[in-house]
Amino acid sequence: MVKKENDALIEKMKKGEEVVWINPARIPFSEVGERLELGKEDIRDASERWKRFAPFLRKAFPETEPAEGIIESPLVEINHMKELLNREYAGGLKGRLFLKEDSHLAVAGSVKARGGIYEVLKHTEALALQNGILKENESYEKLAYENSRAFFGNYTIQVGSTGNLGLSIGIISAVIGYHVVVHMSADARQWKKDLLRSYGVDVREYEGDYGEAVKCGRALSDQDETSYFVDDENSRDLFLGYAVAGERLQKQLEERNLTVDDAHPLFVYLPCGVGGAPGGITFGLKQIFGDHVHCFFAEPVQAPCMLLGMATGLHQDIAVEDIGLSGNTSADGLAVGRPSGFVGRIMEPILSGEFTVCDDRLSDYMKALYQTEDVFIEPSACAAFQGPACLGRSEEFREYMEKNHLRDKMEHAVHIVWATGGSLVPEEVVKEYLGIE
Numbered sequence: 201m202v203k204k205e206n207d208a209l210i211e212k213m214k215k216g217e218e219v220v221w222i223n224p225a226r227i228p229f230s231e232v233g234e235r236l237e238l239g240k241e242d243i244r245d246a247s248e249r250w251k252r253f254a255p256f257l258r259k260a261f262p263e264t265e266p267a268e269g270i271i272e273s274p275l276v277e278i279n280h281m282k283e284l285l286n287r288e289y290a291g292g293l294k295g296r297l298f299l300k301e302d303s304h305l306a307v308a309g310s311v312k313a314r315g316g317i318y319e320v321l322k323h324t325e326a327l328a329l330q331n332g333i334l335k336e337n338e339s340y341e342k343l344a345y346e347n348s349r350a351f352f353g354n355y356t357i358q359v360g361s362t363g364n365l366g367l368s369i370g371i372i373s374a375v376i377g378y379h380v381v382v383h384m385s386a387d388a389r390q391w392k393k394d395l396l397r398s399y400g401v402d403v404r405e406y407e408g409d410y411g412e413a414v415k416c417g418r419a420l421s422d423q424d425e426t427s428y429f430v431d432d433e434n435s436r437d438l439f440l441g442y443a444v445a446g447e448r449l450q451k452q453l454e455e456r457n458l459t460v461d462d463a464h465p466l467f468v469y470l471p472c473g474v475g476g477a478p479g480g481i482t483f484g485l486k487q488i489f490g491d492h493v494h495c496f497f498a499e500p501v502q503a504p505c506m507l508l509g510m511a512t513g514l515h516q517d518i519a520v521e522d523i524g525l526s527g528n529t530s531a532d533g534l535a536v537g538r539p540s541g542f543v544g545r546i547m548e549p550i551l552s553g554e555f556t557v558c559d560d561r562l563s564d565y566m567k568a569l570y571q572t573e574d575v576f577i578e579p580s581a582c583a584a585f586q587g588p589a590c591l592g593r594s595e596e597f598r599e600y601m602e603k604n605h606l607r608d609k610m611e612h613a614v615h616i617v618w619a620t621g622g623s624l625v626p627e628e629v630v631k632e633y634l635g636i637e
């Protein structure tokens with residue numbers, strides 16, 4: 201039965217059609233317990249580390265001064281966009297719709313400011329403590345001083361990226377003082393390479409896709425003892441950096457008197473590439489809200505790697521090319537052919553489902569958001585609107601609501617579209633995207 205259903209799903213995916221998938225392996229959160237290799241303690245540790253670094257971030261990035269060195273994004277209600285979606289897509293969305301503007305996160309202008317920066321900070325802390333650059337209980341502000349920078353110049357950070365991870369790792373590492381090498385896939389936009397080079401980052405370009413850039417970067421890094429490679433596919437640190445978003449969002453919801461409980465479900469829609477960012481955020485949210493939060497990923501129809509990995513159970517052992525898809529998409533941040541197996545396995549018992557979306561629609565959502573709310577987010581980030589746009593039209597979702605007794609609670613639901621990037625996009629590129637002079 202399940203197998204047959206899967207066959208129909210894969211057939212549609214092969215044709216490049218949009219699909220809605222409900223995860224059949226999800227179980228009540230109270231039963232997940234020990235099944236996951238990471239837990240609440242790990243998130244607390246990450247959260248404490250972010251706090252220790254706040255004095256440094258404040259000093260090194262003056263734009264974080266108002267928030268006292270905490271890198272966090274606004275949560276804004278987008279009622280005009282909700283009306284447009286209901287009018288033009290017949291989504292029948294009930295409840296309130298919000299945008300989580302990671303597109304406007306300090307330093308990196310994308311969700312990668314969570315995971316990418318966190319991993320570099322963790323590595324930096326370890327090096328600094330081991331080498332007496334920092335002593336226990338000393339303020340981390342010291343890391344912004346010239347003698348610390350000179351020390352980190354002896355070390356290299358490398359990463360493979362479709363763009364935004366490279367930007368976040370490149371910028372934070374260069375500011376700390378590291379020698380940085382970013383290995384960019386063919387999908388990466390020119391302006392991202394230019395911006396990195398302006399920070400003195402060594403940007404290497406590859407003809408192939410993301411997988412190839414990662415492979416070359418890792419091989420080079422492994423030859424050098426003083427080099428550290430950020431591994432987007434398997435990194436627990438990246439994942440935990442993202443997961444801290446859960447407690448941050450909880451605080452924002454409380455501040456606005458937005459309740460999340462059995463009668464007030466929370467729906468979160470997250471664009472997915474290799475899986476680390478949406479996976480980490482989902483993990484963080486589930487630890488706090490359990491069964492009251494429903495997390496859905498969104499992927500481009502030509503690069504639905506996480507959906508393919510989860511639906512087949514093959515995870516990193518299957519790639520979108522294996523079912524004849526190209527992997528090409530205007531959502532450069534989501535142009536990933538093979539998912540993280542580490543993330544997929546953690547998502548198995550907790551993810552609610554997935555939506556896939558055509559490139560044309562990404563552009564429509566982008567323009568609609570700009571027109572209704574005067575907010576620009578990049579194409580990848582727009583994938584998340586597929587959830588609220590087609591919720592009400594989807595048979596699969598109707599079943600999900602029945603099964604989870606959600607039908608009469610939707611009036612009181614909060615929906616959050618996770619806007620994963622956009623504020624660093626140069627003005628001329630924004631205009632090109634929006635089709636304006």
Ligand SMILES: *Cc1c(COP(=O)(O)O)cnc(C)c1O
Binds near residue numbers: 472473477
């Ligand atoms: C990286 C990225 C994502 C997805 O994150 P993954 O960890 O690759 O799944 C989504 N949107 C934007 C803009 C990104 O840069």
